[in-house]
């Protein structure tokens with residue numbers, strides 16, 4: 001592997017993304033692309049220590065803030081920022097030419113899109129998640145099970161949500177992921193699915209065979225069925241699938257005083273620790289709202305009962 005040409009793509013710069021990026025800074029990779037549509041808030045600073053108070057005050061996009069801080073720590077790496085949520089339209093352009101993709105997103109729909117795209121180019125994909133004192137990581141080599149092969153089983157046993165995840169646990173899982181990446185760089189193979197208890201740092205490692213009927217990598221494919229509705233996102237953020245859109249102009253008209261522009265996106269401020277991040281394409285993310293409040297907001301603006 002020519003390290004001077006090694007391109008890494010990191011999707012999701014939240015608790016775990018920050019921990020891994022901080023630990024890997026300046027190592028292995030000549031180019032690192034960071035993808036995240038979220039903005040830095042005051043609440044993030046405790047556990048996402050790549051970011052500063054200034055980032056939160058300026059409502060800076062996470063990928064842009066991460067690139068600024070990492071470039072200051074090590075200027076020999078070329079960092080690229082992709083300040084949006086990944087979707088089917090943009091994924092191929094982002095990962096094309098990558099040698100490795102790290103997926104630190106927090107919902108199955110996005111993970112499946114990333115999984116399908118990486119399979120298309122046969123780019124190795126590391127998926128990882130953390131919740132409280134439990135986490136997992138898995139480097140998909142396309143010879144064994146992919147995310148789509150196992151996601152139904154994962155969902156039954158593992159509720160992905162990084163609320164209540166502390167900095168220390170994320171750093172511990174980040175250190176294990178870094179070890180796995182150094183094995184990968186060294187040309188090692190035989191990657192296993194690792195479920196980790198962060199109290200003891202013990203990993204349960206299992207080999208998972210491909211599902212022959214997998215919709216992504218199987219020989220006889222069937223479609224994966226997804227609920228194209230409401231998705232619980234990371235922490236107290238509530239995300240909807242791209243099927244539902246919020247018209248940015250309608251929000252600006254309805255709440256002119258509560259809109260703040262931040263990095264090409266608009267933020268609707270609904271109160272202390274409550275905001276809705278809205279992109280020009282109509283994708284959005286609620287933070288601090290209950291599910292019912294969020295549904296009410298969307299219904300009011302779209303006129304559609306969601």
Ligand SMILES: [Zn+2]
Pocket residue numbers: 145146147148149150210211214215216217218
């Ligand atoms: Zn598969």
